[in-house]
Amino acid sequence: MKKFEKVIVNRPLGLICIFTILGIITYYFGSFNLIGTAFLVVPLILFSYLLLDIDNFNIGIIFFLIAILSCTIYYEPKFQKEGVQEIRIIEVTDKAIIGKIDGRIVEVRNQSGSEIEYGEKIYGVCKFKRGINLDRGHVGQVFLKKVLKREKDLIYKIKNIPKKYYENLSENFSSSESALLNAVLWGDKENLTYNQKDFLSDLGVIHLICISGFHIALLFSIIYKKFSFKIALSICTIYVILVGASSSALRALIMITLLKSSKRLFKTYDPLSSISLGAVILLIYKPYNLFSMGFLLSFGGTLGIILFYKNLLEGFYMLPPKLNEYLSLGLSAQAFIYPILVIAFGKFSINFLISTFLVTPIIVILLQILLISILIGGNLIGVIVFLINIIFMVFRGILVFLDKVVWVTPYLSPVFAIAYMTMFLWIYMSLKGFKKFKIGVYLVIPVLLLNLYVFGAKIRVVEDKWNKAIVIESGFKKVALVNNNSDYFKKSIMKKEYVNEVIYLKKESQFELTKRYSISIEDNFNTITLMPENSDYDIIDLIQKKSAYIL
Incomplete structure (x- = not known):
């Protein structure tokens, strides 16, 4: 019997990340169909046993089990059905009130008659009804019967800084301008109109007003030039808390920390291991991150840059250096973002290259001015207001130009994403030496055409x-x-x-x-x-x- 040739694992963190994801997916599908999930997962584990050496396999299985245990601990809390609960309110909208009990997300049904504010801590008489929403991380509903006590502590004050800043903006700018500025600085899109969101999405620049690694890296670079690593990291950490500690912001913070720490310790920095470690930490801490759009888009975009940026640079070597860098960065980032957007939203903007090229410098300048206003106490002094108004004039001109030249973004069937991922895998494998995978590319095209x-x-x-x-x-x-x-x-x-x-x-x-x-x-x-x-x-x-x- 021919033995399987063992795979050499150069990046154990990448392997750990894969097994962690497998563990969460196993728990997710196992909650619907345990037997069916077992038929799918057991062969994968057996194949991994044959393919990996025993040490790497054991490490993988340990994190596979840790991921399942993390899901079990999170989604199956031992809340009392009725009694006094401590609830931290993390979201208040017209549609729902969302809170946290012992770190678990719950939907709060307010039956107390008392008004509830974002960020506050409430002690109240509650009735808990279990109802798991694996995608959103909800573990159930809490019916708040009576508010016994409420606290507006330090966390409340920190969480409401963006709200107070928006009120300052509203005194100096129109509602649409204030909403856009607040979104750029805090990632808060609640005040943006439907038309604003749709237009920015069609342009392919909606990611620039979502808190991402772009924001964290820019803030870090501004502070790090003037102050020490510890001060820069501390301010970035506070900023991440202020914007809600989104998975994309945390990912960027972890990668920046690892990058700077490795250089200080005279070790080489491996971005693939860094992103894998960031993913493992976030997934074990909050397993539902795996189904979060912010998590998938942030890690997908970063992974695309890590894997393909240098290859694209070499492929576009005939272009001017700056244009080559911009084009390579944009295309590599979209490698994994494209299928995610098509499957999730049925839409992918083909305008992202020209729009991002024109809008990014404006957003960078705008974000720096807004960050400076925060560092001086959130005051919108005359000079800052004047500069922002000038930037808005340029920004409006760019938007008018883009509105005339960009293509209408079509809605796409998930079939396109599936075909893209299949062809992508087969082309990648054929380039790695598996020549027979080329046949798959020729099979996908006629199947896609017949389907459409x-x-x-x-x-x-x-x-x-x-x-x-x-x-x-x-x-x-x-x-x-x-x-x-x-x-x-x-x-x-x-x-x-x-x-x-x-x-x-x-x-x-x-x-x-x-x-x-x-x-x-x-x-x-x-x-x-x-x-x-x-x-x-x-x-x-x-x-x-x-x-x-x-x-």
């Missing part, structure tokens, strides 16, 4: 409480006819159905679909029929049938 192409015409009626839409697919084209001209409804249809175009019909219409059938729409979409050109075919009532396929 519709012979003849496929018609479906899609509706909600107030609106109706007819989705028509033919060839590679997918169009929706709607009875409501609101942007929200049209974008909702584009997102759900991945259509290329949305057409609003004001009045009754009839037009040809194929040589055999035409479609008739009457009474504000309450009567939709497929009319045959030949009497041998039946009339199809789409309101009753909901869908039809014709050649």
Whole structure:
């Protein structure tokens, strides 16, 4: 019997990270189907045993079990069903109140009649109802019957600094400008309008107003130039707490700490091991981070830069150095971000290169000015207000220019992301010497084309409480006819159905679909029929049938 050749593990932290992720996924799917999960996981563990030497395998299994134990401890707390609980309020919106009990996230149903403020600590009579939401990290609902005591402690004061800063901004700028400034500085997008978020998303620069490694690295570099490593790290840590200790901010803080510490200890810095260690720490601390968009996008973007940045630099060597660096950095970061965005949101902006190129310098200058205002006590003195107004003038000009030149961001089916990841894996493996993987690339393309192409015409009626839409697919084209001209409804249809175009019909219409059938729409979409050109075919009532396929 031929023995498996053992894999040499040069980065044990990478292996530990993989086993930690496997442990969390095992717990996640095991909570739905334990037997099915066992059939999938056990062969993987056996394969790892054959592939790895015994020391690395044992280390991997230990962290696999630690991850499962971490999930069990987090998601299965021993809360009393009724009694007095201490709750830290971490989010207050019109839709929900979110709190933490012993570090676990709960949804708070306020039945006390008392007003609840963000950041405060509440002692109250509660009833706990278990209800796990693995994706969001929720362990259940807490029905707050009566507030016994409330504390506005140091943590409350720290958490409300961004709120007070927003109030200062509102005194000097318009509501839309204040919302954008607050988002740039604190990552707080609550006050941004739907149109602002959608526009920034279409431009591909929404990540610049989310707290990320970009913000932490910039703050660290500003302070580190003037002060010591300890002072810079301390201020960055406080800033991370102020912005809610998001996974992307924590990841950046961990990597900066490891980078500077390794240089001080005269050791080489390995970014892949660093990012793996950061992921392991965050996943064991909060297992639900694995399903957080912030975590996935932050680590996915950083991993892409680590793996592909240098290769792209070499590939674009003919370009001017600065342009080469920018293009290589942007494309490498998007390598893993693309499939995540398509699967999660059905959307990926193809405008990110030009938009990021023009907007990033503005955001950098703006962020530095805002950080300086924080360091001098959060005061928006005249000079700062004047500088921000000048920057906003330039920013508006850039947005007007981009609005005219950028492409409309299409909504994409998850099929594109799956095909991309499959082709990406096969191309990567073939470049590493596994030549047979090239065959897979040629197989994916026809499968993708067949999945997207519709012979003849496929018609479906899609509706909600107030609106109706007819989705028509033919060839590679997918169009929706709607009875409501609101942007929200049209974008909702584009997102759900991945259509290329949305057409609003004001009045009754009839037009040809194929040589055999035409479609008739009457009474504000309450009567939709497929009319045959030949009497041998039946009339199809789409309101009753909901869908039809014709050649």
